[in-house]
Amino acid sequence: MSGNKLIAAGNSRLSKAKDSRIDPAVPAELQNRAAGEGAPDSVGLSETSAFAGGRVLSGDDVTGTPEEQLAYVTERLHEIDALGRRAEDFTVLNKGALLEVAQERELHLVAGHTNFAQWAAGVLDVEPKYVFELLQDAARIRAIGALGTDLAQHLTRASARKVMADVIDGHGVEFAQVVMTEGLSQATEQGKKRPTAALLSSIAKDLAAPAIPHQEARSEISDLPATPSVAAELEALDRAATAVRERVFPALAPARVKAAVDTDAAKGRQRLERLQQELERASKRLTAALKASETALDTDGD
Incomplete structure (x- = not known):
């Protein structure tokens, strides 16, 4: 896929909210900071965060028993690591958006440059090839937001x-x-x-x-019709496993379950309970089937 096609795909994957400042791929609190709401140096952190206001921690912040100190350090490391990743995405998305505008409107020509990548590379102080990598990564961040x-x-x-x-x-x-x-x-x-x-x-x-079924060897001189390599009963089991993987797993994805419950909590609960009942029934049958297969294997072994 070319860079331009990827960027177009990323743009179309998620629609913008009515407020054009809001991008669904970016945490709301970060967007609020970008829009000028709240202290800019807090980088989207709540007031109760240990890092609020751009604060740098020290040994004085780590107190209590050794176990409590370990818990505090671990939690803060996870918090700042997650914040760093979110801030990086926020930065990439905004750089990508600005570069896309500049490219579409050929603003590099206004700056006296005939080559867009060279102009953008000079502004960002990077190699020209990185400009297109950044554009593509911004498109991908928007695309994976659909997950x-x-x-x-x-x-x-x-x-x-x-x-x-x-x-x-x-x-x-x-x-x-x-x-x-x-x-x-x-x-x-x-x-x-x-x-x-x-x-x-x-x-x-x-x-x-x-799925490629196992191919059994067949005599070249035999005129008998070939025996199907996988019996219909075995194919049915393959289809059942595929159906669970391709239909049940996606339906139970946290984001989809939340959307269903947010739409109608009572009906969402009813359907989840119904699905649970069907899965429990299937589980009982599967347990019985596995026992039957173990018996058959024991018999063959004798």
Whole structure:
């Protein structure tokens, strides 16, 4: 996908709010600061935050028992790390927006430059190639916003954003939500805070690849019709697993559940309970089926 197509895709993925200052991909508190509401040096922090007002902490802030000190330090590190990532996204989005305007309106010509990238690189004091990387990353940040905050917040690296933006573009938001949910699950199993680009790419390829049934060897001299490599009953089990992965997982994505409950809490609860009942029934049947398969394996072993 070319840079311009990616930027267009990012722009169209999420619609702007009525207030043109508000971008759905950026935390509201950060946007309030950008709009001039509140102290600019607080960078979107609440007044109760230890970092409010741009405050730098010291040893005097860490008190209490050793356990309490450890908890305080850990919590503040997580807080400032999350704030840093959000501020970086905010910066990239605004740089990208300004560069897009300058490029579309050819403002570099007004500045006496014939080459847009060279003009922008001079303004930002970066290499010309970085200008287009920044434009593309801003588009990707907007694109992954369609996943919902609960999932998008874990895409803190440009490489991971690129993978998921491509997944959204190629397979749609619901498929991308399944990939991201599975990525978070596997990352947790591996002891990581968030999935890497390589992990997300691998999961997307596995989920998108069509199932290839095992091909049994057949005699070249046999005139008998070929026996189906996978019985209909086995194919039905494959389809059931695929249906759960592609339909149930996306429906239970935190952002989608929240939207359903916000629309009608009572009806949302009823439908969740109905889904729970069906899944429990399916779980009981699955347990019985697994026991039957174990018995069959034991019999074959004898």
